[in-house]
Amino acid sequence: MSEAVTFIHLTDLHVGNPAVPDDHLFSDTTTTLSRILAEVKTLVPQPKFIVASGDLTNRGDEGSYENLKSLIAASGLEMPVLFALGNHDRRDGFYPAMLGRTDNVDAPYDHAQVIDGIHVIVLDSSVPSKIGGSFEPGQLEWLKTELEAHADLPKLLVMHHAPALDANPDMEWESLSIADTEALRQAVEGKNVIGILSGHIHFDRVSNWFGIPVVVGIGQHAATDVTWLHEGLRMLSGASYAIGTVRPSGLSITFAPQPAERRELTSFTWVGMAEMLKKYEDGNAVAAE
Numbered sequence: 454m455s456e457a458v459t460f461i462h463l464t465d466l467h468v469g470n471p472a473v474p475d476d477h478l479f480s481d482t483t484t485t486l487s488r489i490l491a492e493v494k495t496l497v498p499q500p501k502f503i504v505a506s507g508d509l510t511n512r513g514d515e516g517s518y519e520n521l522k523s524l525i526a527a528s529g530l531e532m533p534v535l536f537a538l539g540n541h542d543r544r545d546g547f548y549p550a551m552l553g554r555t556d557n558v559d560a561p562y563d564h565a566q567v568i569d570g571i572h573v574i575v576l577d578s579s580v581p582s583k584i585g586g587s588f589e590p591g592q593l594e595w596l597k598t599e600l601e602a603h604a605d606l607p608k609l610l611v612m613h614h615a616p617a618l619d620a621n622p623d624m625e626w627e628s629l630s631i632a633d634t635e636a637l638r639q640a641v642e643g644k645n646v647i648g649i650l651s652g653h654i655h656f657d658r659v660s661n662w663f664g665i666p667v668v669v670g671i672g673q674h675a676a677t678d679v680t681w682l683h684e685g686l687r688m689l690s691g692a693s694y695a696i697g698t699v700r701p702s703g704l705s706i707t708f709a710p711q712p713a714e715r716r717e718l719t720s721f722t723w724v725g726m727a728e729m730l731k732k733y734e735d736g737n738a739v740a741a742e
């Protein structure tokens with residue numbers, strides 16, 4: 454690569470299904486995404502691709518993905534859009550609506566392509582009925598094979614859950630599991646990975662993870678109040694997306710915040726959060742029986 458290549462990082466789009474009321478959709482994500490895509494259309498130069506790092510929809514039903522698809526089509530943007538799946542997504546909603554695929558709809562959605570000299574690898578870190586992330590058997594092997602390909606090209610990894618930054622099991626719900634984080638570290642070591650693009654926690658955060666930049670965005674649904682994290686999770690109105698640039702010198706990320714009054718949308722303390730998580734996972738366990 455001799456010239457700069459720009460791309461867009463969307464995350465946590467949480468697009469809804471206009472036909473279905475949803476108490477857990479805290480903002481008008483359809484309007485937010487339309488506005489952002491219109492903004493992207495004005496960028497000069499035009500980005501070469503878009504990555505969307507999971508929580509594409511809020512409920513994971515086919516109607517929500519149909520809405521997402523029509524918003525992208527209506528934008529008139531022509532660059533490829535690479536989708537990752539998050540904990541709000543459902544594979545059995547995503548595959549039929551987005552890819553027209555009706556077989557093997559429980560499989561993780563891992564895929565990769567080379568665009569303008571950048572090897573973009575998208576990993577599915579979602580786990581059905583769980584909030585935190587991990588890999589299924591076979592995914593790391595797929596990744597290792599992919600990392601061997603195009604060895605001379607810079608690689609961007611896209612996955613909903615960022616690697617765990619420290620080994621605190623109580624916080625595994627907000628990242629990739631500790632065990633898979635370690636396995637990922639070993640897999641990517643020395644493989645020319647210039648960045649990992651993630652979401653899930655709904656705030657802009659850049660980390661240096663064993664020398665690799667890990668970029669997390671607020672996304673397009675709601676913004677975590679980072680000043681209240683000692684107390685609990687408070688969601689404010691707010692959204693952003695990011696413009697990435699890959700140069701021979703490496704990756705840079707420019708955050709493009711959207712106007713917001715930072716009104717509280719919802720909040721719960723960590724004690725309440727622990728109860729909610731237990732109820733959520735117990736509920737899913739019962740539902741799965």
Ligand SMILES: [Fe+2]
Pocket residue numbers: 465467508539541653654655
């Ligand atoms: Fe999300």
